[in-house]
Structures are given as C-alpha cells and as structure tokens.
Amino acid sequence: MASHGLTYEGCNFLRQRLVLSTLSGKRVKIKNIRSKDDEPGLRDFEASFIRLLDKVTNGSTIEINQTGTVLVYQPGLLYGGTVEHDCNPQRSVGYYLEALLMLGPFMKSPLKATLRGVTNDLTDPTVDLLKSTALPVMKKFGIDGEGFDIKVAKRGMAPGGGGEVVFTCPVRKTVRPVQLTDPGKIKRIRGVAYSVRVSPQMGNRIVESARGILNQFLPDIYIYTDHMKGANSGKSPGFGLTLVAETLNGCFLSAEMSSTPQGQGDPILPEDLGRNCAKLLLEEIYRGGCVDSSNQSLALLLMTLGQQDVSKVLLGPLSPYTPLLADDNIPKFTSSASNAKIRS
Known part of the structure; x- marks a missing residue:
C-alpha cells in the first residue's frame, strides 16, 4: 500500500x-x-x-x-454535471443525497443529480427533512445561489420505491466561516404530512394528532398535506410526517417518522405516528444546539473546509455519525482552522 x-x-x-x-x-x-x-x-x-x-x-x-x-x-x-442514478431500494435516496450535499458545492461544474428509488423510509433522513434543514445549514456557510434546491418529482415509499428526486447545486470556490452559538427561541413550526397509495384522509389524521401536542406550546404551526396520486406515487403504500421548528435566529431543528413498510412488522396508526413525531420534535428542541442531530456532520465538514478563520457552532449531544469528523485518522485538510464548540 x-x-x-x-x-x-x-x-x-x-x-x-x-x-x-x-x-x-x-x-x-x-x-x-x-x-x-x-x-x-x-x-x-x-x-x-x-x-x-x-x-x-x-x-x-x-x-x-x-x-x-x-x-x-x-x-x-470532482466533475459534477448532469447525473442520473437508480439508488438501491435497501436504503432511501437520503442515504445517497447526504453525500452529494457534502460534495456538490466543490464540483468543477454545477451538479444536477436525478436520483430514483425510495424517497421516505424509517432508516435514513428523508428528502423532505434534507430539503428543510440541510439546505439552510449550507446557506449559512455561503453555499447558495440560483438553482440550489431539492425537488421531489415522485414519492416512493419502502420497500418498492419508485420515487424521483432532483438535486441541483451551484459551484462555490470558498466556504464562509460562521458563528452559530445562540439558537434563540422557537418561533414557528412547519411540516409536511405525506401519503401515497392510501386514503388522502391519512394526512389529515396525522396533522390533527401532531397539532394536538404542539399547539400546547406554540400557536404558529402549519403542517401541509402532500398526497401524490397515480404515476407520482411510487410502488408501495405508506405515509409519514416531517416537522421542522425554526428559531428566532434562523436555526432549524427537525424530526420525522414514516409508516412501517408494507409486509414488515406491525402497522402504525396515523394518529400514533403524528403524536410520536411531535414528541420527537420536542426531544430535538430539548437537545438544543444550532444544528439538529441529522446535520451535525455536514456542519462540521463545512467548518473544516472553510477559510483560514475560526468557525463556532453550538451542538447538542453528538449523534452516532458525528464523531468521525473529530477523528485523528481522517484525511487532513490543511487549508483551514476550525473550532467546534460541543455541548454534551
């Protein structure tokens, strides 16, 4: 070697x-x-x-x-350009998209990636979650511009898949250092309750049960329903909820749940799913930090790749995926200094 x-x-x-x-x-x-x-x-x-x-x-x-x-x-x-990829249905599109989010800004030409497969499952961050939390994190680091977006063209639930997602990302030569040390109070909660190949009423039932818990804390809550039909609804039935809490200082904390895949374990009622997801969001808010647990490693990577300047980010307890970026054994980037303030 x-x-x-x-x-x-x-x-x-x-x-x-x-x-x-x-x-x-x-x-x-x-x-x-x-x-x-x-x-x-x-x-x-x-x-x-x-x-x-x-x-x-x-x-x-x-x-x-x-x-x-x-x-x-x-x-x-790292070339970029227009790419199409059929993702393996064992993992959702989010598994592949998380890596593209880290690579996209540093390509030679702007990236337009069309990924097909499972858009929402129980294991990986869903496409909705990455759109509403990962993109705002990247924008804080100066990665923004025309065409920076994740579009869900078709939804595909596990195990059959059949979804389609388009991720477009402009090229950025530099990453801006950030000072994210005060998340601020929660000002509003937004969400999407999605359902495919089941009754459209499922979405309304999820929204009602989630609001039953969240309205005790905050009046400004809007959860919209997304029911896809026909060719856009993938190959398997299912439903789920993604919730995002936005703070006064522009930080986003998220939680999500999807229904059990068809033929795998006990089915879950939409009411239970809505309530459980709302509780997960409260748990994420309790953990605190300026970046939620699903985007910690993305934020730390962008800090590492930043200018010769100190970035500070306040994190809650570290998720299992985060410690690798604090490991001495990873490939070193010599052009930057970063300082992660970690609260455990």
Whole structure:
C-alpha cells in the first residue's frame, strides 16, 4: 500500500470515509468489510453508492476484491454535471443525497443529480427533512445561489420505491466561516404530512394528532398535506410526517417518522405516528444546539473546509455519525482552522 494512502477496517462510516477521500484527493483502502459475517463484503446499497461516486467524479479508480471485503478507492476529479442514478431500494435516496450535499458545492461544474428509488423510509433522513434543514445549514456557510434546491418529482415509499428526486447545486470556490452559538427561541413550526397509495384522509389524521401536542406550546404551526396520486406515487403504500421548528435566529431543528413498510412488522396508526413525531420534535428542541442531530456532520465538514478563520457552532449531544469528523485518522485538510464548540 502506498504511504500516501489511508487504511481502514470494517464497514463503519463507509460513506464518510469515501466522501472525505474524494474531497481531499487521498487514496483509501478499506479491508475486512463484514469479513466475519455469514454474508461477507459490501452490500448492494454500498456498491450502488460507490457507482454514484464514480459518476460524479472523473478518473476515479475503484478496486474491489472477489469477496467484496476489500475496497481500494483512488478518487478522481470532482466533475459534477448532469447525473442520473437508480439508488438501491435497501436504503432511501437520503442515504445517497447526504453525500452529494457534502460534495456538490466543490464540483468543477454545477451538479444536477436525478436520483430514483425510495424517497421516505424509517432508516435514513428523508428528502423532505434534507430539503428543510440541510439546505439552510449550507446557506449559512455561503453555499447558495440560483438553482440550489431539492425537488421531489415522485414519492416512493419502502420497500418498492419508485420515487424521483432532483438535486441541483451551484459551484462555490470558498466556504464562509460562521458563528452559530445562540439558537434563540422557537418561533414557528412547519411540516409536511405525506401519503401515497392510501386514503388522502391519512394526512389529515396525522396533522390533527401532531397539532394536538404542539399547539400546547406554540400557536404558529402549519403542517401541509402532500398526497401524490397515480404515476407520482411510487410502488408501495405508506405515509409519514416531517416537522421542522425554526428559531428566532434562523436555526432549524427537525424530526420525522414514516409508516412501517408494507409486509414488515406491525402497522402504525396515523394518529400514533403524528403524536410520536411531535414528541420527537420536542426531544430535538430539548437537545438544543444550532444544528439538529441529522446535520451535525455536514456542519462540521463545512467548518473544516472553510477559510483560514475560526468557525463556532453550538451542538447538542453528538449523534452516532458525528464523531468521525473529530477523528485523528481522517484525511487532513490543511487549508483551514476550525473550532467546534460541543455541548454534551
């Protein structure tokens, strides 16, 4: 192995390692990927993610051994342009989109990515959540401009998928340092209750039960219903709710829940889903911080890639995905200094 590369073991943080490798231009070797499992090696959704990275870069070399337990990735130039990708339905589009949000601003040409697959599931951040919380975080770092958007063209619930999302992102040469140390009080709550291939009444039932809890704390609450029909409704029935609380200082804290996928476990009532999601939002507000737990790693990455200036961000308790960016073993970015103030 060449001395300028980094070697890791296991499948943990696979996405983050490949994203950081792509941004820093450093080669990585990941070995012993699930080597002791009954089914060793990369999963289908991870292979699909690697194919997506190959599409947005130019000149990457990817080597995977026969059992899929060793991956060597030498990143090429971040090219961007127009990309179409069919995401593996084992994970939602959010799994792939989170990485593109980190890479998009640093491409050679503006990115227009059309991703197809599951738009809303129980595991990954949904497209609605990333649109309403990740984009505002990036705008604070100066990543903005015409065409910076996530559009949901079709919804697709797990397990069948059939959704379609278009992410467009302009190129940014520099990232602005930020001082986010005071989230401020909550001023309003917005949300979307979505339903596909079920009765449109499901959305109204979710909204009513969520408002029953949230109206005790705040009058300014608006949750709109999004019922997609026909070709735009994907292949599986389902419903869910995404809630976002906005603070006086322009910070966004979010929570979401989706219904149990068809044929997998006990179904959930829309009333229970609405109430539980409202409680999750209250929990997220209680945790505090200027960035919610689903976007902590995105904020820390943008701090690292910023100018030679100190950024400060107040975070609540760290999510399981966040610690990697504080790890000594990641590819180093020499051009910046950052200072994350972390409240536990």
